[in-house]
Amino acid sequence: MTAQPASATRAAPPGTGTMTSATRTKTMKAVRIHRHGGPDALIYEDVPVPALRPGDALVRVHAAAISPAEFTWRIYETPDGRSRLPKIPSHEISGVVAAVAPGAEGVAVGDAVYALTDFLRDGGAAEYVAARAADLASKPRTVDYAAAATVPLSALTAWQALFDHAHLAPGQRVLVHGAAGGVGSFAVQLARWRGAHVVATASARDVEFVRGLGADAALDYAATPFEAVARDADVVLDTVGGTVTGRSWATLRPGGLLVTIVRQPPEWTAGRPARGLFFVVEPSRAQLDELARLIDAGTVRPVVDAVLPLAQAREAYDRGINGHPRGKLVLAVAGDGGDGAVAAAPAGS
Numbered sequence: 001m002t003a004q005p006a007s008a009t010r011a012a013p014p015g016t017g018t019m020t021s022a023t024r025t026k027t028m029k030a031v032r033i034h035r036h037g038g039p040d041a042l043i044y045e046d047v048p049v050p051a052l053r054p055g056d057a058l059v060r061v062h063a064a065a066i067s068p069a070e071f072t073w074r075i076y077e078t079p080d081g082r083s084r085l086p087k088i089p090s091h092e093i094s095g096v097v098a099a100v101a102p103g104a105e106g107v108a109v110g111d112a113v114y115a116l117t118d119f120l121r122d123g124g125a126a127e128y129v130a131a132r133a134a135d136l137a138s139k140p141r142t143v144d145y146a147a148a149a150t151v152p153l154s155a156l157t158a159w160q161a162l163f164d165h166a167h168l169a170p171g172q173r174v175l176v177h178g179a180a181g182g183v184g185s186f187a188v189q190l191a192r193w194r195g196a197h198v199v200a201t202a203s204a205r206d207v208e209f210v211r212g213l214g215a216d217a218a219l220d221y222a223a224t225p226f227e228a229v230a231r232d233a234d235v236v237l238d239t240v241g242g243t244v245t246g247r248s249w250a251t252l253r254p255g256g257l258l259v260t261i262v263r264q265p266p267e268w269t270a271g272r273p274a275r276g277l278f279f280v281v282e283p284s285r286a287q288l289d290e291l292a293r294l295i296d297a298g299t300v301r302p303v304v305d306a307v308l309p310l311a312q313a314r315e316a317y318d319r320g321i322n323g324h325p326r327g328k329l330v331l332a333v334a335g336d337g338g339d340g341a342v343a344a345a346p347a348g349s
């Protein structure tokens, strides 16, 4: 991350103070969720460029990856019940720093960055996003903006599940559910990198693909009950929820850990012979730096299912929900060619 020079441009909220040329535009194209529901609640429209808070950076978004389940997240009300709608979705982005506010440390205008942005603020399905500068990390150098945008939410979730919460160690056995999905595709690669033995579940058409990501064994979830194959696991990473969570207890060794990232009812671990944990991912520049190193070394590869223009966000979310994507779907925002080229090659097998 470039150290911020004393003379770096500092931006007041757009419309006031000193701004770079990039932020003189006071409106931008964005997609917003206008009501509870699904993709048909999304509108592509002109909205104000976001105002910066102290410590923020304004990022010119090049690409934003989508999470199909975002419509179900509990992020649309304030703690006292007021609506946050309309709200811009997508909280994993790549782009270039366009301006910085007072107190923003560690980034400078022009830096190529990627980030997981605050779930409770407007997201990155827009030309600009305001984010805490401390949450921005240098974009991996060897992949384009579309591929970089798939990393922050999904790979940080996999990292924090396996390493911060489960403390996965070399030689341990891990079962990864939903291994061809956004989180699961990173989890398989990270667990393999750590030296664990990886069993993965996926759709029939993705079984070979997840083996290619590094799974030692891969099961078609519709054909093979995973309890018949996965035994004595030290760790289960559940990215699916529903009955998969409850059935997973049987695969754990006594004292093993079931980490789910899908919200569970209270007391979901009561009477179980193993430990259970639900968590919500947090931004981390240090972990994104480590992930960028792994990506630039070729150890971990982001999986891009398809890249669609921002204006086609409804179609992208529809495909995410109904199309069984492999890895992530990405919205292309700035298509400026060269290092800023957004398009990524489709996910291979």
Ligand SMILES: NC(=O)c1ccc[n+]([C@@H]2O[C@H](COP(=O)([O-])OP(=O)(O)OC[C@H]3O[C@@H](n4cnc5c(N)ncnc54)[C@H](OP(=O)(O)O)[C@@H]3O)[C@@H](O)[C@H]2O)c1
Pocket: 067, 068, 069, 070, 153, 154, 157, 177, 178, 179, 180, 181, 182, 183, 184, 201, 202, 203, 206, 221, 239, 240, 244, 260, 261, 262, 279, 280, 281, 323, 324, 325, 327
């Ligand atoms: N707590 C957190 O911090 C956090 C962070 C990120 C995501 N999440 C949540 O985690 C979940 C997964 O996110 P994601 O982005 O990885 O979703 P995703 O890309 O849709 O991946 C889910 C994967 O699960 C597979 N799948 C569906 N049913 C399955 C089953 N019965 N057994 C095994 N695999 C199955 C799907 O395959 P097919 O499509 O081929 O059926 C898909 O590849 C979502 O609910 C999301 O909201 C939580």
